[in-house]
Amino acid sequence: MYFGLLATVLVVGGLAVRALAGVVERRPAWFAVLLCLCLAPALARGLRRRRRPSAARLARRAGQALEGATATALDALDTPPPTPPEPVVPAPRRAPDAPAAAEDAAVTDSHEYDALSPEEFEEAIAALCVRDGCTQVQVVGGAGDLGADVLALTPEGRRLVVQCKRYRHHNGENGDVDSSDSSGNGGNKVGSQDLQRFGGTCFTVHEADVALVVTTSGFTAPAEEYAAQCGIVCVDREALLAWGEGTAPPPWTAGADGVDA
Known part of the structure; x- marks a missing residue:
């Protein structure tokens, strides 16, 4: 079925x-x-x-x-309000070609200058230039520098050329010896031969508006006479310490009037 x-x-x-x-x-x-x-x-x-x-x-x-x-x-009610950020203090200006250590290399004690190497002394001078408002600061010392160790523009826009002489300081009388004395006997003053070599390049080659020679020692009388004739500003140990401590104006202000520091 x-x-x-x-x-x-x-x-x-x-x-x-x-x-x-x-x-x-x-x-x-x-x-x-x-x-x-x-x-x-x-x-x-x-x-x-x-x-x-x-x-x-x-x-x-x-x-x-x-x-x-x-x-x-x-x-949102339970979350505390955010803490406002702390103000940011801008870092000192530094030229692109200047070494990073230059900003921290400035010293004011005479014994600290004596402890620096020639390269570190150049960086310390560059740092003083940055501190006092210079722009485009460059440390160019070395082989083939033609007498220029630091180049910069002053706050007024003048071209600044600096030669650095880190000579060992000595309290006694020093001869006119043209050599750096970082490890030798006694101390040296910057002599006339140093000034003549620098004077032959600072204005003609580097086109300086202000030319400085900065030393941890002093200058011989012939060197000071040559500098006065050529318009080179001499910054000896005492003037350097006053510049570093801020108790004296920057040496390029003296160079504007052609007066040695």
Whole structure:
């Protein structure tokens, strides 16, 4: 009986599908209208079912957003106000070509100058120039420097050329010896030969507006006479210490009037 009923259903279903196919082939518009009428109730029920979960979902999302905003407000009330940043003090200006150590190389004690190497002494003089407002400060001392150890522009815009002579200081009389005495016997003064070599290049080669010779020692009388004739400013040990301590104006101010320091 079961198989008989199943066979009947299959036969009837096949006939119905065949008849429906014939109708679709002969009247496709009628079939489309009939299909829409059958599917419309099902679509309507589906839309009604979807709307209800959407409204519930929106309500749930709104509740979550309100909860998050409340938590954020409570955290903001509990958080102390930010501490204002401390004012930043700008670092001293330094020329791009000047060594980084030049800003910290300035010293004011005579014994500290004596302890510096010739290169460190040049950096210390460059640092004094930066401190007193010079710009484009460069330490250029070395082989082939043609007498210039420090180059700069004064605050007034004049070209400054400095030769540094770190000679060992001695309290007694010193001869006119043209040599650096970092490890030798006794002390040396800057002699006339030093000034003549520097005078031959500072104005013609380096185009100096102000030419300085700075030493940790002193100058011989012939050297001072030559410097006065050529307009070179001599900065001896005493003048150097006063410059470093800030008790005397920068030596290039004396050079503006052609007066030795």
